[in-house]
Amino acid sequence: xxxxxxxxxxxxxxxxxxxxxxxxxxxxxxxxxxxxxxxxxxxxxxxxxxxxxxxxxxxxxxxxxxxxxxxxxxxxxxxxxxxxxxxxxxxxxxxxxxxxxxxxxxxxxxxxxxxxxxxxxxxxxxxxxxxxxxxxxxxxxxxxxxxxxxxxxxxxxxxxxxxxxxxxxxxxxxxxxxxxxxxxxxxxxxxxxxxxxxxxxxxxxxxxxxxxxxxxxxxxxxxxxxxxxxxxxxxxxxxxxxxxxxxxxxxxxxxxxxxxxxxxxxxxxxxxxxxxxxxxxxxxxxxxxxxxxxxxxxxxxxxxxxxxxxxxxxxxxxxxxxxxxxxxxxxxxxxxxxxxxxxxxxxxxxxxxxxxxxxxxxxxx
Amino acid sequence: xxxxxxxxxxxxxxxxxxxxxxxxxxxxxxxxxxxxxxxxxxxxxxxxxxxxxxxxxxxxxxxxxxxxxxxxxxxxxxxxxxxxxxxxxxxxxxxxxxxxxxxxxxxxxxxxxxxxxxxxxxxxxxxxxxxxxxxxxxxxxxxxxxxxxxxxxxxxxxxxxxxxxxxxxxxxxxxxxxxxxxxxxxxxxxxxxxxxxxxxxxxxxxxxxxxxxx
Ligand code: SF4
Numbered sequence: 001x002x003x004x005x006x007x008x009x010x011x012x013x014x015x016x017x018x019x020x021x022x023x024x025x026x027x028x029x030x031x032x033x034x035x036x037x038x039x040x041x042x043x044x045x046x047x048x049x050x051x052x053x054x055x056x057x058x059x060x061x062x063x064x065x066x067x068x069x070x071x072x073x074x075x076x077x078x079x080x081x082x083x084x085x086x087x088x089x090x091x092x093x094x095x096x097x098x099x100x101x102x103x104x105x106x107x108x109x110x111x112x113x114x115x116x117x118x119x120x121x122x123x124x125x126x127x128x129x130x131x132x133x134x135x136x137x138x139x140x141x142x143x144x145x146x147x148x149x150x151x152x153x154x155x156x157x158x159x160x161x162x163x164x165x166x167x168x169x170x171x172x173x174x175x176x177x178x179x180x181x182x183x184x185x186x187x188x189x190x191x192x193x194x195x196x197x198x199x200x201x202x203x204x205x206x207x208x209x210x211x212x213x214x215x216x217x218x219x220x221x222x223x224x225x226x227x228x229x230x231x232x233x234x235x236x237x238x239x240x241x242x243x244x245x246x247x248x249x250x251x252x253x254x255x256x257x258x259x260x261x262x263x264x265x266x267x268x269x270x271x272x273x274x275x276x277x278x279x280x281x282x283x284x285x286x287x288x289x290x291x292x293x294x295x296x297x298x299x300x301x302x303x304x305x306x307x308x309x310x311x312x313x314x315x316x317x318x319x320x321x322x323x324x325x326x327x328x329x330x331x332x333x334x335x336x337x338x339x340x341x342x343x344x345x346x347x348x349x350x351x352x353x354x355x356x357x358x359x360x361x362x363x364x365x
Numbered sequence: 366x367x368x369x370x371x372x373x374x375x376x377x378x379x380x381x382x383x384x385x386x387x388x389x390x391x392x393x394x395x396x397x398x399x400x401x402x403x404x405x406x407x408x409x410x411x412x413x414x415x416x417x418x419x420x421x422x423x424x425x426x427x428x429x430x431x432x433x434x435x436x437x438x439x440x441x442x443x444x445x446x447x448x449x450x451x452x453x454x455x456x457x458x459x460x461x462x463x464x465x466x467x468x469x470x471x472x473x474x475x476x477x478x479x480x481x482x483x484x485x486x487x488x489x490x491x492x493x494x495x496x497x498x499x500x501x502x503x504x505x506x507x508x509x510x511x512x513x514x515x516x517x518x519x520x521x522x523x524x525x526x527x528x529x530x531x532x533x534x535x536x537x538x539x540x541x542x543x544x545x546x547x548x549x550x551x552x553x554x555x556x557x558x559x560x561x562x563x564x565x566x567x568x569x570x571x572x573x574x575x576x577x578x579x
Contacts, residue, residue, distance in 0.1 A: 217518040228512060228528070240417040242405025252407070261402070268528030270512075297527045304529055310400060311533050324533065325401075328540030335544055339551045346555065349473055 019045070026204050029197040029276050030223040036208070043207040044082040050207075051106050051114045053145055054088035057138040058131045058165045058174055059120030063156040064090050066193035066278075083115070083203060089133070100134055107148055115206065116149035116184075118142065118177050121158040121165045125173030139180065146181040151212055153187050154178070155199055157295055160188035160219070167301035178219060187212045188219040192295035197276045198224035218298065220270065229266035229292050232274045235259065253289060263308040264291030271296040368561070370572040373447050373482050377436055382568055384433035389542050391426035395419045396539055427506050434499045441496075447482060453489025460486045471552075478560045482573055488552075491545075498541050505535040 023040050032040075043049075056064075068091065085091065086106040087099065094102055106114055120138075123130040128137035146152050154177040157163040165174035178186050189199050202221050205213040213221040230236065238244070238258040245252040245262050258264070269292050273284040285292055294304035306313060314327045321327045374382075398419045406413045441450045455461045462479075464486040469475035471487070479485075484492065501524070508521025508531050525531035556564045567573045 217515065217522050226513065240414050241412065242402055242415040243407055244402060244405060265529060268532060294529060297529065299527065303527055303533075311536055312529075314537075324536050324540070328537075328543065331540065332544055332547065335547055339547065343551070343555070345473060346559075 022200070023204065026197055026200045029272065030201040030205065030213070040204055040208045044204060046207075049082060049084060050150065051086045051110050052083045052088075052117055053103065053106055053114055053149070054085060054117045054119065055138075055141060055145060056089045056133075057118065057120030057122050057142075057159070058172070059156065059158045059163070061090055061119070063119050063191075063193045064088075067196045067199065082207070086114070103145075107145065111148045113150055114148075115203070116145055116152045117155055118146075118152060118159040119155050121162045121174035121176060122180060123165070123172035123174050124180075125171070130172040142177070142180060146177070147183050149184050151185045151187065151206065152177055152181060153189060153199070153202060154219075155189045156194060157190040157192045157300065160190040161298040163192065164301050166299070185212055186219060187215060187221060189224075190218075190220060190296040190298075191271065192300075194296070195224070195272060195276045195278060198272065216270070220296070224272045224276070225270040225296065227270065227272075229269045229271050229273055229286070230264075233266050233286055234274060235286060248289075256289075259286060259289070259291040261310070262291055263306065263310060265294035265297075265300075265304050265307075266292040268304075269294040269297055367577045368574040369577050371482055371575050372571055373445075373567060373573045374571040375440070375445055375448065376571070378440055378444065378448050379568060379571055381433045381436045381440070384429050384436075388426045388430035388433065389546065391422060392430060393539060393543060395423040395426065396536075399423060400536060424510065427503075427510075430499070431503050431507075434496065434503060437496060447484070450493075452483050453486065453493055455486050455490070464490075480575070482562075482575065495542075495545055498538055502535065502538045502542075505531040505538070509535065 020037070020041055023044060024034075024037055027034070027037050027040055054064075087103045089099070092099060092102070120131075122128065122138045122142055124139060128139035131138040133141060154160045158165060158174070159177050161176045162170070162174045162179075163176075165172060166176075176188070178188065187202055189202060191198070198221065201223060202213060205211075205221075205223075213223055215221055216225060218225075230239075233239075235256065235258045238256070239260055243252060243255075243257040245257050245259050247253070248262060260267070264286065266286065273292070274286070277284050277287070291307070293307050294300045297304065303312065309323070311324055313323050314321060316327070319330065321330055399416070402416055402419075405415055440448045441453075443449075446452060451457070452460070455464045463481055466475060466479045467485040467487045470478055483489075504521060505525055508517045508525060509528060511517045512521075512528055521531055525534055553564055556562075562573045562575070564573070
């Protein structure tokens, strides 16, 4: 797909061919019939498309980077082309007061009509002072913008669930959008970073059908997060057949076996990575020999670690316990010892009793 | 000394017991394999599918286990007088006394077993705890198995959080069942040796022996 734009990667204009190609890719990722593509193209090309306010909070800008620098020029430009980004701190030309003005103009002019995209977590501790833009805490900006938006799209794991910033002990009290906003419909596109296709699909769905796509209980669109990576992984046959990588670099690893035993979290992670894949080389972590780390799940930083073990560890200071199994074995061992002592005490008592009673009266025995 | 036999355990309760024995054994073995597969096929083209088979056996045994748990819950409400909830908990004076006398008896501090045909209250409380753990085990298991279903996503998500957290709890609770099995088997044998009620045969026949009053 990159072929159409060879040598022209820096130009920001998108020709019609690339435009339709981008829409088609997204429609395929969403599982829509090809009959829908013209409607989608029409909606995306319409002059009446809603403006977008893109808020950056506590984050690394990786989601924006992966969107705009995606080596699919079609997708990257489609984003700039079909949504009118009135405020985006990373790519907008305006700065300072100008930028603030454009934000407020959009808020006033398009109240209830614009889309709000949030990237990054929102710190809430100490009145949210750990992330401020133009002297205002992120919490305050979100509280001003989100209720006026038609819908909020939380892009990335940080905006969805707090992300790495919210990892224990969460020093800044970072939370996701859904923890602060309740009046506006919110859709989560988690991932670190999420696939540009999942984001585009959501936007195009909104433009075409005038509503957000159906989601799971965690607010993620089902077309992208309806299934676990494990259930459509290309290494799944190796999993069922019991062929595992035991160690990175071993025979199994060189032969592309399943990464389950080196901690792959695909079995617990809802995402479309194996089907949508990333960049124009069509890869995802497992396809290049590294297990999934579960970055689309809430609190993945705390619950999916250690990344190279099946299950989280259990540590009791000063004991041999390091994981669930050693904890289980230790408790079972202690119980067996207790049972042994109990049995011995019983046996000794009985022997003592027999001796006593045989001494006193033979009748009783 | 002569004895009469008293019918204590109904057919359903005995079936429940043996279904648990079979399903817990199968679930523990297959579950340990699924968590950490100790063998596989590295030959290409063999199609032995050990993991697939272990998972299928695990799901089959899980259905047996869940069914058994449901039967026990039914019996707690509608079973005979020895099987019902009221007989298992220290809610009456008689049950409370039995709890303490059983504790003393097990600690070798009281040589006489209180005559009681059903579960002693210590056992009753343990079985209820086990049933509660079993419910969590069933919920986490179904949440992991039917992760796409909205019902289990709602329930499992509310109780456990994510799939990975449910997997962790599911694995941890397995060790509870192994611990339970160890202590249960020991105490049953111990009781069999100490008292003439025939506790082991009762789970086959449903009948216990009682000393005839003269
Ligand atoms: S590599 Fe990971 S996602 Fe793929 S089959 Fe193995 S465990 Fe599942």
